[in-house]
Amino acid sequence: MGVNYNTIVEEFEWDIPESYTVTSAVGDHAASFGDRVAVHFLNEDGYREELTYNDLHEEMNRFANGLEELGVEKGDRIMHLLPRHPDTFGIQLGALATGSLLVPCSSMLRAKDIEFRANDCNATTIVVHDSLTDMVEPILENTPLERVIVLEGDEGGLDDEQWSTFQSVSDGQSAEYDGPALTSEDPMSINYTSGTTGQPKPVLHKHRWQYCFNQINGPYWWGIDEETDLEEELLWATTGTGWAKWFWSPVGVGLTTGATQLIYDGDFEPETFLEILEDEGVTKLCAVPTQYRMFANADLDSYDVQLNDTLSAGEPLNREPIERIQDAWGVTPRDGYGQTETVALVTNYPGIDVKIGSMGKPTPGVGATIIEVDNEKEVEPGEIGEIAVPVDSPAIFDGYYEKPELDEQKLSGEYYRTGDLASQDEDGYFFFEGRADDIIISSGYRIGPFEVEDALISHDAVAEAAAVDSPHDERGSVVKTYVILAEGYEGSDDLKVELQEFMKEETAPYKYPRRIEFVDELPKTSSGKIRRVELREQEQEKHS
């Protein structure tokens, strides 16, 4: 299949329905194909549950009625701290139906992270799984939180009027809900960024965001359009419920298109995940590069999978896992790039040839481009600049929640700057260089950490690597890499030299790491991204 990229981009037009919300979309699906399975849940203990679109619609309505009875009103901020669970969608949709703003939090956050978010956005309600109440109890006094709703909790332990259970809120409520009329321009959520480069930022989205996913991420990343027979597909996005990616895929694509989705609650183990792919008959998988890198070390040929698509996002996708998966399963992992603030901005979308190492081309209707770092001029092919999106694009966020100074900084020009550097080739393919903050400048050369890391992990001894800037008297800085060795290898000075020699062959010699340190782990955000900022600080302390 081939597509004419230019025609698609030229012909794309936005037509955002005024009354669109994901809750109304789920209502429409229930009316059209209510018996279709929406959630195909399983967990690591072997528990299974299936919910149809009718079930989901009724669950959403009952919870929305219950929330209203508790006093929740349009415009309230409702946080949630939930694992992947059969009721997660129902809770999220029920909260949205009341016109509240959802504030998703990762279940990996600790008490102080939750306290920060609750105060930052002035949240009044939190829905928390029973296993995570320890994170909430100690902070209640210091936050505006008025009510806590516990999922799977037992009323017996709750001695305060502040606490109730999901069950007690929903039980006995009507499966019809007559809530406030919402429009696509009503605020929908406050999604905190990962905090890879500093404090997490409260990104405000309107209901329109979900429509944009349906129109962009659906066809131009997941390959789902009106010709897709959703009865034949099983989607699996491995992300957690508190991340923007949950809204990018399970909600933004899965629910808005009316697909059937696998939700698996369990730790990531390559073999377990590969067995699930095979046993459940997953047809479209969206995972993160770390997971693909770990799949690449497994015996992929021995799994009889039915995948017709594999997608990746969140970090650059290396050459090695792409090639391994192509060889074993005949599908090419397609990288997609974007942020909490946006929809998919650049993707390898179905029908365009994947250039290994490239994030793909700008998605239609969104307008991502590359501009100079210190002005708003677009760069020429081959030049490095910052990925940016016109501020009036409907496919980006609506500012940071009650942070006028951040809005001024990020949204007052003609473009919203992503803070990521990239270049574009003559054919319009984007190549990721790194976050502007992570770029290494050594002897006047600008070096993207990804290029160094990508080359280094193609050496058998290297399992994972992070490259940062390390202060140096003569050169200003040099490239330093922190390396986690593959099983069976031991760190030594000889191995350092071997890796350095290898790198001089693999990449332009000025990029080779002059300093190497072997470590057992790398600092990461709870979404699994390498926090190079911490490594840079360590280097500053050691060498200045």
Ligand SMILES: Nc1ncnc2c1ncn2[C@@H]1O[C@H](COP(=O)(O)OP(=O)(O)OP(=O)(O)O)[C@@H](O)[C@H]1O
């Ligand atoms: N396909 C991809 N290739 C390379 N990098 C990617 C890709 N997808 C996402 N990213 C990186 O992830 C970032 C978006 O992540 P997210 O919105 O979760 O917040 P964050 O940028 O990690 O957090 P913070 O803004 O608080 O530092 C992008 O700006 C980019 O740096």
